Amino acid sequence: MYSSLKTAAKHLRSPSKDSGKDDMCEVCGVRPKYVEGGYKHPYCGRTCARNRRGQATLPACLLRGCRTPGDASYGGFCSEKHAREAVRQRQVQACTDCRTLPRVVGDLCATCNAARRDGGTRLRELRSTEITFQSVADEFTRAWSNDKKPTVAKIVEVLPTRESRAAFDQCRKQLHATTGVHEISTYHGAQCICDFAVNDVTLCDWKSCGVCKILRSSFKQLAFDEQYSSGRHGNGLYSHQDxxxxxxxxxxxxxSPYRVLLACTVLLGGRPQDQTVQSTTGEFISINDGGTVVVNTADAIVPNYVIMYRM
Incomplete structure (x- = not known):
């Protein structure tokens, strides 16, 4: 009998690796399971027991291989990172506007749906295989006068609010009726302190981020809520054809690995050969000195694309 007890004790003192894993908490996996009255609980304590109960009501993240509980605000994924990864892996369909997050409401992600509902600026990242991407990138590099050409990495299409588009159309009508009008394509450089388009095309709320301020307001606000820039032609909204x-x-x-420029359309008064066009009161309407373009109102300039590039 003594021999049998000794053998049993030896087995108890030398548990297998698998039995050791079975003794660890099923939630944290760090502390041993709690034993009470001879019963071994599946958890190490009350905290892990509560966490397990809370997780049990939530389905796992929809990304294949992830067991973290999903979140309805991320479309059933545990995080925005995994939501984007599922789109990248083509596990789910992408939002038709931003093309980086999964569809949650119809064809849109929650962010783009809110932007449409609130009437805000909408943004859509173009695929490099799209004709529009190639056209915008080709025009950008063709207009770049320096010998060292940049490499276009990403392009985001800007879909302005109805109000911004209506104001632009009204400005065109007014100029047509007074001085005449013509359109040109320009580029605007500003400060971008966020990681815009590195992972997604969400606009930040930093006052010092000129790019996001312009995209949100369609040039009605620049960095630090300024309405105009100051340059050699005085106060105005500056952009460049080059x-x-x-x-x-x-x-x-x-x-961010990218530099950022806004590709814009600008309404200029007068004829294409007119450098400076003034109103009847003598105030300037627009200036085009052959390189620098200045307008006196945000209604005369709209951002069309955000171009991310490397030098």
Whole structure:
């Protein structure tokens, strides 16, 4: 009998690796399971027991291989990172506007749906295979006058609010009726202190981020809520026909690999050969000195694309 007890004790003192794992808490996996009255609970204590009960009511993240509980605000994924990863892996369909997050409401993600509902600026990242991407990138590099050409990495299409588009159309009508009007394409450089388009195309709320301020307001607000820039032609909204000149005003976030320029459409008064067009009261309406373009109202300039590039 003594021999049998000794053998049993030896087995108890030498548990297998698998039995050791079975003794660990099923939630944290760090502390041993709690034993009470001879009963071994599946958890180490009350905290892990509560966490397990809370998790049990939530389905797992929809990304294949992830067991973290999902979150309805991320479309059933545990995080925005996993939501984007599921789109990248083509596990789910992408939002038709931003094309980076899963569809939650119809064809839109929650962010883009809210932007449409609130009437805000909408943004859509273009695929590099799209004709529009190629056209915008080709025009950008063709207009770049320096020998060292940039490499276009990403392009985001800007879909302005109805109010901004209506104001632009009304400005065109007014100029047509007074001085005449023509449109040109320009580029605007500003400070971008966030990681815009590195992971997604969400606009930040920093006052010092000129790019997001302009995109949100359609040039009605610049960085630090300024309405105009100051340059050699006085106060106004400045842009350039040559993107390499606009690049001089670009300030990028240190954590972003991209430089950022806005591709715009500008309404100028008068004829294409007119450098300065003034109103009947003598105030300038628009200036085009052959490189620098200045307008006196945000209604005369709209951002069409955000171009992310590397030098």
């Amino acid at each position: 993107p390499s000149r606009a690049d001089r005003f670009v300030i990028s976030s240190t954590s």
